[in-house]
Amino acid sequence: MERALIDLKGITKLFDGEIILDELNLSIRENSFVTLLGPSGCGKTTTLRIIGGFERPDRGQVFFEGRDITDLPANKRQLNTVFQKYALFPHMNIFENIAFGLRIRKKSESYIRDKVRYALKLVNLVGYEKRSIDSLSGGQQQRIAIARAIVNEPRLLLLDEPLGALDLKLRQEMQYELIRLKNELGITFIYVTHDQEEALTMSDYVVVMNQGYIQQAGTPEQIYNEPENAFVADFIGDSNIVPGLMLEDRLVRIFGAVFPCVDSGFGRNRPVDVVIRPEDVEILEKEDPRAILHGVMSHSIFKGEMYEMECTTENGYEWLIHSTELHEVGTEVGLYVKPSNIQIMNKPASEDEEAIGVEE
Template identity: 55%
Template sequence: MSERLILLENINKSYGEKVILNNLNLYVRDKEFVTLLGPSGCGKTTTLRLIGGFETPDSGNIYFNGKIINNVPPHKRHVNTVFQRYALFTHLNVYDNIAFGLRIAKRPESEIREKVKEMLRLVNLSGYEQRHVSNLSGGEQQRIAIARALVNHPKVLLLDEPLGALDLKLRKEMQRELKAIQQQVGITFVYVTHDQEEALTMSDTIVIMKKGIIQQIGTPVDIYNEPKNAFVADFIGESNIIDGTMKKDLLVNFCGTDFPCLDTGFGINEPVDIVVRPEDITLTPYDKGQVTGKVTSVTFMGVHYEILVESEHFTWTVHSIRNASVGENVGIYLHPDDIHIMHKTPKEEDKNA
């Protein structure tokens, strides 16, 4: 897992005035599951299309196995793509769809038959050979699209929001399956999504993007627990983001109160963003809290209650498995470990996966 299979170096891309990618640097290691995550318009799909060969960068280089591939057309790249809306060939049946790449490569028909069968088994659609693709459900079409791409044994599989059109239950099922397939065939996946949960459950590495700039690269656990800035914290899971001031090392002030924390190295009285995860907040009796407030809303979410607590300076979102009642006065306690402090102006992150 150390070889840099794909390397994007100082990539810039604009459409007219609109900057899509701003000096992007990223590498993908062999056999890694990398997810490009961000809101729509963040450049994640463009990044994927650059790797697939459907776009060329305005400046910068794309390396594949150490060779620059900027101008190599898609049909000569060792990557295959699973498109957002599957893009199956409606004039062909399932068998011919999957066999498409092998036929282009002029493989013998006996080998094609073997491999198509193997792929259908992999995606749990054995026996579907003669079916017409337009008669398949969304989930089935998706699996065919995956099989059609994987049958060519690409070095890298690119997936552009492949589960976006599926319903929640099917999506969860496919997430598990995709991860299993990736481990089974042992190839690199580059996955694009705007669904943070999808990213967290499947990826080895998550790349968070915003407006063409990479915000943070890291493992799901790192990104969830140590978001580099308020955007990342807010995008990955829910967060309370509060303006604060760093008094000195290990002491931060927000909501009119000093809190002990674990962070050091900020300037004295530097303005900072404070990020607190809703599930990290402990509700206490009114007189025991560091901050006090009044419950304004309680919503049952299944596993937990979402409780909004209005304090003097800020409305807190709290996830608790204990119920509270609207109008109740409560205290809020924050463990030093759960207070995440971030520099105000997010520095441009640009390296490494």
């Protein structure tokens, strides 16, 4: 098991009296790709800035390999940051932009040449040394910003929504480039985004945040398939989140119909929240004996790789369904969900119920 590189302990941060981070605890392993994911204002960028030394917490400590670096200036930390606005120097060519940090550290010219060439090779921009910043596309500028960061051989690379300004196709290409760079360099990446697909595509570990708290942390598969609360289920992909009654272990009632499931330990006759992903709702013929609910197809959109449909069941709930097979609007159908595709969650005690104190 890789050792912990970063430990955040009891981090609290306020701006103008408003709590942005509230007693946040997080441990990040070395050589991992960790994404802080959440909506605007959830505290993810503030968390990144505290790790980077650009903000100081009002309470709590930041540890790097067990050493308290809470008061250590940003330029003394073994890390570099790539921001959404790349902050490249327009009056310098590509070579000088990448070499900037090395010159500050007073490295020799031969050392600088070797390191810049290596960095350009890593980002697939060999031969661009004399080009101006203005001559580059957005994706190329983003690669130069990354090259400028990695040329300093940081132990940790912080990325604050660096793909946000790129178009969809280029953003997807750069996702794969970042994964490749992380694997080749063998350093730890901490990445901030509000884009769920980005987080699930690139990360070893996803930290879902909201209102200054960590709602859930785990692998992309755990976050998607086993959300711990309704916020995570709703924020990560599309979901049907419906009220249920846990009759007993492995048996839940949803809208009057009884569904077998695989969850246990919730007690008997206990109200719960039930999460069912759209791709896990199976559409059957109306008379099929496996059908547990019945309804009428009420909406359909073709989205390229699948159809996004809605089925209104007898209780009036509109089920969101994803399928490669079209079912025409107005068709009467039955619905079935496999027990393993039903996720049971405790109902929150309050609107802000959160999970804090998370370790990888």
